[in-house]
Amino acid sequence: MLESRLRQVRRQALITCLLCGTAAGMAAAATADAAEAGADGLAGALQATLRNHPAVVGQQAEVEARRYAADGARSQRYPTLTAQAAQYTDSNRSVLEGDDLSHPAVLRVRQPIWAFGRINSSIAVANAEVSTERADLLRVRRQLLEDTAVAYALMRGSRQHVDIARQNVTEHRELLAQIQRRVQGQLASSTDARLAATRLAQARAGLERAISEWQGAGEDLTALTQVTVNADRPVPPELLELSESPDLIESAIDNSAEIRLKRRQLGQAEAEVDRARTSFMPTIYLQADRFYDQPGLRDDSQVSVVFEASLEGLGFAAQGRRGEAVASRMAATQDLAVARLELKRELERLQRSRRLQTELIELQSQSLGDLESLLASYQRQYESGTKSWLDLMNIQRELFEQRRQLVQAQNDLQIYSLQLVARIGGLDSLAGIQEREDG
Numbered sequence: 001m002l003e004s005r006l007r008q009v010r011r012q013a014l015i016t017c018l019l020c021g022t023a024a025g026m027a028a029a030a031t032a033d034a035a036e037a038g039a040d041g042l043a044g045a046l047q048a049t050l051r052n053h054p055a056v057v058g059q060q061a062e063v064e065a066r067r068y069a070a071d072g073a074r075s076q077r078y079p080t081l082t083a084q085a086a087q088y089t090d091s092n093r094s095v096l097e098g099d100d101l102s103h104p105a106v107l108r109v110r111q112p113i114w115a116f117g118r119i120n121s122s123i124a125v126a127n128a129e130v131s132t133e134r135a136d137l138l139r140v141r142r143q144l145l146e147d148t149a150v151a152y153a154l155m156r157g158s159r160q161h162v163d164i165a166r167q168n169v170t171e172h173r174e175l176l177a178q179i180q181r182r183v184q185g186q187l188a189s190s191t192d193a194r195l196a197a198t199r200l201a202q203a204r205a206g207l208e209r210a211i212s213e214w215q216g217a218g219e220d221l222t223a224l225t226q227v228t229v230n231a232d233r234p235v236p237p238e239l240l241e242l243s244e245s246p247d248l249i250e251s252a253i254d255n256s257a258e259i260r261l262k263r264r265q266l267g268q269a270e271a272e273v274d275r276a277r278t279s280f281m282p283t284i285y286l287q288a289d290r291f292y293d294q295p296g297l298r299d300d301s302q303v304s305v306v307f308e309a310s311l312e313g314l315g316f317a318a319q320g321r322r323g324e325a326v327a328s329r330m331a332a333t334q335d336l337a338v339a340r341l342e343l344k345r346e347l348e349r350l351q352r353s354r355r356l357q358t359e360l361i362e363l364q365s366q367s368l369g370d371l372e373s374l375l376a377s378y379q380r381q382y383e384s385g386t387k388s389w390l391d392l393m394n395i396q397r398e399l400f401e402q403r404r405q406l407v408q409a410q411n412d413l414q415i416y417s418l419q420l421v422a423r424i425g426g427l428d429s430l431a432g433i434q435e436r437e438d439g
Contacts, residue, residue, distance in 0.1 A: 041233035042152050045225050046431035049148045050141060052226035059137045066130045073126035076119045079111040105292040110306070116281035121274040128268035135264040139257040144224065145431055146422035150415050151221040155231045157411030158214035164407060165207040168400045172200040175396065179389060192389040199393055203400075239426060240417045244355070249347045252424045256343055262336040269329035276322040282309030347423065350416050357413040364406040371399045 039048040050056055085105040112119065176196040183193050221229050242248065253259055285306040312318065378395050381387035421427055 039225055039227050039229045041230070042149065042235055043430050045148050045152050045221065045229045045231075046145055046427060048225035048227050048229070049144050050431055050433070053144055053224060055140050055144065056137075059133070059140045063130065063133045063137055066126070066133045070123070070126035070130050073123045076115075076122060077112065079109050082108045082110070084108075103293050107290040107292070109288045111286045112283055113286050114284040116278060116283075117274075118278040118281045118283065121271065121278045125268065125271040125275050128264070128271040132261070132264040132268050135257065135261040139261045141431075141433065142257040142422060142425070142427075145427045146419055148221070148224045149235075149418040149422060149427060151217065151224055152229070152231055153235060153411060153414045153418055155214065155217040155221050155229075156234070157407065157414070158210070158217040159231070160407045160411070161404065162207070162210045162214050164400065164403045165203070165210040167403075168396075169200070169203045169207050171396060172196070172203045175392065176200050195389065195393065199397075235414055235418070236430075239421050239430075240414060242354070242417055242420055244351065248351070248420075248424075249344060252347050252420070253340060253343055255425045256423060257425075258339055258343060259336070262332070262339045266329070266332040266336055269325070269332040273322070273325040273329055276318070276325040279321060280309075280311060280318040282307060284308075343423075347420065350420050350423075354413060354416045354420070357409050357416065360409040361406065361413065364402060364409060368399075368402045368406055371395070371402050375399055 039045050083105070085103065087103050176193070176199075179192050179196045183190055218229075218231075221231070285308065286303070287306045288301065288303045290301045375392075375395050378387050378392050382389065382392045418427075
């Protein structure tokens, strides 16, 4: 209830601030922001995501589970302690004669001294599983960092769209006031005033849509961070300065969390092949027994060397497991190759998109300056009677659309840059990941 009320108050204050520009509206919006704020800037958003998102917490639990499993695998090298006790009656004596019950017991300690690589291969598989889960944790973190950075950029871009829409409303209001003065001076018809009022209503509707999109972008960001983020701070400019060097793609591939995960999965598959190859190997134990109350034997201890082996399914079971492991290794090899191809194609697409947006920004900036000069010229010509009111309204619409496209291009350039930076691990330090999760 409180969170819903804060969101409602914030929306009302924001609309008041944007539509009216009053100091009271701006103060109310700032108060509501302070009540809801949980993270500040892109760095705060990234850190909040890694700290709060359930996917990270769940994957960290998976890593811990694999570590415990690896500890269990390493314990195969330690001695095994077993105890056996029984109670039975001597068949040659009556129960009523007394002292007829025997309580034999055996205490045994067995230490493996040579398993022909079977224990080592099991431990290698357990360690490979830990490395795989750690690589998967890094992949989850990197994906969430990329999603959060994109959501942050989208939220800032949506706010810029709101600012442009608000400016459009202000300019349409001024144009409407201008035509109303001319109508009062009988220099223009009431039809012109109705058209100006219609365009102003359309501009206000556009502002409402922009506000709704901005709030939706904020909700998407909050779903990742689990706290409200103050997105007033711009994206750090050093994150957007990427050189188009030929080594960028190779660097991104080498530092890719997805590629690292595929490599760990391949290493795990190779460890599975070794375990399948040694699964039928025997084990030699050093065994120590201590006997208590054994019938016909005195209490004593003995030490022996035990050779133990089994052949499940006459060896066909081990052969099947080995064939399965070899096939899994081949699949993991191909998955790695496919992941490299897909990543390279995606990185090339992002580079092309960045170049395109850079060109569009240059062209649209020049066009925007031309349209602003043209609008001023049209206003002078309208005042002198050489241009119609419809011409002036149309050029105002063109100016708004050009501003919107320029902001969109700038926002798209930020998004593509952040995606590239996230792929090469450039957001790790900003998010607080201090060491490489390479297992």
